[in-house]
Amino acid sequence: MKFNKILSNLKNYETGKPIELVVCEFGTNPEDVVKLASNENPFGVSKMVEQGMQEVFKNAYLYPDDSYYELKDVLANKHNVQSSNIIIGAGSDQIIEFCVHTKANKKSAVLMAGATFAMYEIYAKQVGAEIIRTKSKTHNLKELKELYKANKDKISIIFLCLPNNPLGECADAKDVYKFINKIKKNVLVVVDCAYMEFASFKDKDKLIQAKYLIENFENAIFLGTFSKAYGLGGMRIGYGIANKFIISELNKLRPPFNITTLSLRAAILALQDQNFVDECVKSNFLEMKRYETVADSLNIEYIPSYANFITLKFKEQNSTDICQNLLKKGIILRDLQSYGLNAIRITIGTSEQNTKVLEHLREILK
Ligand SMILES: *Cc1c(COP(=O)(O)O)cnc(C)c1O
Secondary structure, three states: OOOOHHHHOOOOOOOOOOOHHHHHHHHHHHHHOOOOOOOOOOOOOOHHHEEEEEHHHOOOOOOOOOOHHHHHHHHHHHOOHHHHHHHEEOOHHHHHHHHHHHOOOOOOEEEEOOOOHHHOOOOOOOOOEEEEOOOOOOOHHHHHHHHHOOOOOOEEEEEEEOOOOOOOOOOOOOHHHHHOOOOOOOOEEEEEEEEEEEEEHHOOOHOOHHHHHHOOOOOOOEEOOOOOOOOOHHOOOOOEEOHHHHHHHHHHHHHOOOHHHHHHHHHHHHHHHHHHHHHHHHHHHHHHHHHHHHHOOOOOOOOOOOOEEEEEOOOOOOHHHHHHHHHOOOOEEEEEEHOOOOOOEEEEOOHHHHHHHHHHHHHOOO
């Protein structure tokens, strides 16, 4: 059978190796596996969410309320915007997909940083758009602006990942606003804030406020997710905030019931337990210091991170070998060779998990 030509160019997103496969391949005990490859919340699900979920399962036979009005109300309140400014997705991934499908096509290009979230490229390639990246791996707003100017006629979307996955750097909000100000209104600026809860805790200057963003820039969309700080990666739920004209176009692409009855309830409950999120974020940066200390002592380079992971860059050693070695010990980390980096991204785990990772890292690298 002949398939669409565009498919021959596509590769899948590389997900972290699931615990189940490590158990299967190496015979490791599931309890002994440390999975710090996908920036999930190491503290799991908030107790409040867990308890509330028992109740909702008996409604699993019903389609969810497709207006998602209850969740939108809570989110609107939190971000100080209107419900009509919000779209709900099966992960913010799905909102990225909608954004690409509303704006990009074969004749257009999308602009992004040298090493950034892989789904931007994957979705853009699905519609045949050209990918333009900065030479800098991290976000360099000056370089982004120059590339924008040089390709003004064809750029339809600019992706900003704040803080950036997989490198962890984060531009200051005021510089981001200055940058967006220079972009013409027909270009959609996607401001992906999957880790903003972490960045704004570490440094207030990084805080992108959805309300400020959409009131000042009619062509910008703010993306948030429940997968990281809120501990609901397995529930697949995220959201976009933008002016209501953008939201109504994106909604045309949204399949009915794109999130489940269970995820809908989980997200609403998670928003009621801000304390859990605060504790997780606090622990994240305390534990991150331990990685920085060990990296310094082993002379390993890293970029100061504003997210829930730290990326270590290697010189002599090969990141794939290190990851393979650790996998045999039941430790799953993310190798970044596919991003063109000889580096490993480590999600900051619980104290015990980090102790185990650091022990083995020291042993392998000494
Ligand atoms: C994890 C992540 C997302 C979204 O994840 P979902 O689980 O689809 O909500 C979006 N952007 C970045 C940069 C991420 O790291």
